[in-house]
Amino acid sequence: MLKELIAKSFEKSPWLFHLNTGSCNGCDIEIVSVITPRYDAERMGFKLTGTPRHADIVLVTGPITSQSKDRLIRTLAQVPDPKVVVAIGSCPRSTNVFNGSYSVEGPLDKYVPIDVSVAGCPPKPEAIIDGLAKAIEILKEKRRAMK
């Protein structure tokens, strides 16, 4: 019974950690707008946490720069299993307008596997919520695979 409760709770209470790896701030603002009264992601149990140790879903925004590469890998290693990586915006997918810059190292999937990718520059809050709903499904599957 406890197992079922835990499995059910995983879809009801995903906590988010927001990691900016060099974004232009556009995507970050759209993520914040997801938790405003208009979209209110908290009604589905989403909560922004301050530390990677509490997170279930990691939202990555921006291309990977040489400054943030190390920190990205270290931060993701600190997230307890099961965890899901969501790429917000076109930047982590393809480096977008920053392609070819001297400080940009490459897209996110060069370093870590992406589970869900939300395209757009920046993506609409509706698209982000849709991506998060897909992330919950993957989170549940990962939890099942753990035991």
Added chain:
Amino acid sequence: MVVLSYLFYVLVFPGLLFSTIVGLILSGIDRKVVARMQKRIGPPIIQPFYDFFKLLGKETIVPRTASRKTFLYAPVIGLLALVTVALFIPMFKFTAISTVADIIVIIYLLTIPAVALIIGGAASGSPYAGVGISREMVAIISYELPLVIVLLTIGKKVGMALNNGAITFSLSQIVNYQAQYGPMITKWSLIPAAIALLLIIPIKVGSVPFDIAEAETEICEGPLVEYSGVPLAIFKLNHAIKMFIMTSLFVTLFLSGKGTGILIVDILLQVILSAIVVIVSISTLKAITARLKVEQVLKFFWTYPTALALLSLILVWMGF
């Protein structure tokens, strides 16, 4: 038989199980009410249960720099202290354990969860936790003084009526007094003390605007920064139970009385009154304010709540 009944008290009612369920529901109500005040729909009331069970299913990571045993046992120490406090708080006529000086016991036991947070944070070896625990100490210093004065005031008021003027430290005597003379909140000389206690409850449970120790947007949840999985779940549980115990203490001190005489109804009444106190003192403040700075918290608590509590104490001492 005695052993069995004590086991029942500790594990089921009013100990672990009861205070867990009521505490989690109260914090769910708090989140819902804050959301409604901000014109959001808000999470379901049982959201804290989901959070708790989800954390049970997560991996528990112990940092390499942490001292393992202290890191893992600190939340359990806090939980034990809180469950013990739950036994001492009477709900109208019902008390699990009643002694001659339970207020003093409660003052000491209520400090232990904060100390457990400090110990756990210190054991995790994170610099954020270091900042957090120093702030937690500031918080303890700021609220202990007005809290003790409020409790003294009530003790004196009850002592003057029932105890020939000597201060009483017994909660059941305080309930007896209210059964005879009506709830404490109806005595005008004690209203400043009630307001002071309403201001102390948010800092005791660590909610906005007094959550300097766990400021998640500023120092990444302070002492909890390295916790994950089961220990974090227990810390969240501590937080919820603390909310129930502080509001239940307020109800017992100020809104108690004869009750209805039927145990179940009395308990329900206590829980409903606690929920109202949560909405008044925690949710409303959380929705309308932003976090204070560290020194502002200290200054605030050593002026307004302390002054209000002292005012009540002086009025009571003069016989009003």
